[in-house]
Amino acid sequence: MPLAGDDLISVAVADPQTAQALAAVLRDSGEWLEAVAGIDSVVVRFDLASVARAVAETRLKHATASVAVRPVRTGVVVKIPVVYGGEFGPDLERVCEKLGLTLREFVALHTGEYTVEMIGFTPGFAYVGGLDDRLIIDRRPEPRQRLPAGSIGIAAGRTGIYAMPGPGGWPIIGRTSRRLFDAGCKEPFLLSAGATVIFTASDTL
């Protein structure tokens, strides 16, 4: 099985839904220190001090073979007002130029309803799938060291919502004032995999 590190194993899966389902099953089994879904993979971390790699691989193979994809839509709908471009979306002008779109065309294509495919990267960072084919753009060649909370980026056919300040490599097209992570809350994460988000254009934060 693909080696992700001395105590890490990666499994390739077909799609984000399967990745989420498999990772959830693996976490529920209690056999792994971590089981983290990506877009088309799951990586597990096992306790290298007490579990042999061969044993971990066998367990993972069994789990992978038996996992059933569960529907991931949670029924939660969250509106995300976005101020597109300007100081809040410093990359939007360059993105539009690269994509051959006007700012207005970009906003028209980007606003609308999407599904959160996964949470990851930093607490509450949401990977939102289903971006229009005309909005596909690469990551920045080098990540920025610090982005403000609420930054909205796009890369490789997805929108990313930065729930808190931190580094990030996605071109930034706008910002939202919606609070996506609150450590003091019982449910600290506003978004979860399967939630519906609706991007709307806003003039002010």
Add this chain to the structure above:
Amino acid sequence: MTIIVLKPGLQTTIQGRPRTGQRHLGVPTCGAADPLSMALANRLVGNSSLATALETTLTGVALAFECDTFVAITGANADCKLNGDPVTQHTTIVVRRDDQLTVGSAQNGVRSYVAFAGGLDADEVLGSTSTYLPAEFGGHNGRSLETGDELRLRNAAAVAPVEETPVEFRALMLDAWSLRAGHSCETKCVMNPDCLFEHKFKVTNRSDRMGIKLDGETIRTDSDGQMPSAAVFPGTIQCPQDGSLFVLSVDAGTTGGYPRVAKIARMDLHALGQLRPGNTLTLIERSDADAARELQDKHAYWQAWLPDISQVI
């Protein structure tokens, strides 16, 4: 049971146990960047290895005590003083009410650890007292310490025997580091693998608790740099399109889209907290089988001084 921060230093944070098992929610590992040094400090004041302590960054810290207690300082080498008189690291220090303790600037390494008998009382968020600065939670109001901050001890001073870390267990602070590492998912995409292992890289200024950017040989990958986002862990080494290497550390994000060209072996992750800009880092290649065996060896060695070492490294 109060300690006042007189000088906070560049970035002094409260750190405790890692936040394990929450990376699927985007919650990073957190905790001491050099958990081995923190464990050594805790050991000298009778605490378990992951008890809540202070982590300094490069410039040390100065504290005033309003209570009697025991403390210990480990990690980055620094001149330390109690009421102006030199005190040594790696030994239990008896502190009285109105004493002032100073940890000087790091001479080698980056982070010194100050542990207190019974541990610090701190904000517990998502299962740990560790400060996570980007999201401003844990520790002391989620931030690094400031002048005048009041820290609280969890317990009144227990009687800790005065001890010294045996010389063979004093983690060395180096200028040239060799850390064991193995392959990761995209190692096969590297077109010049000879330049990855057994090659000196330079630690750059872009180094913090998130990760360490290395300069040196440009690593070429046959990837266009646009990988579907996938899980990454402390020790994962990413290679952005510019061909530099970025080693993820304890506060790193949980997923990433740059090729993962190697991973530092679990047993050597603790050293990432001490890599200083200007130091060199050489990745020593290890198969996963060797990494497993050498982890057992390392645990067996450290067990004699730190019984709970397997929770530390």
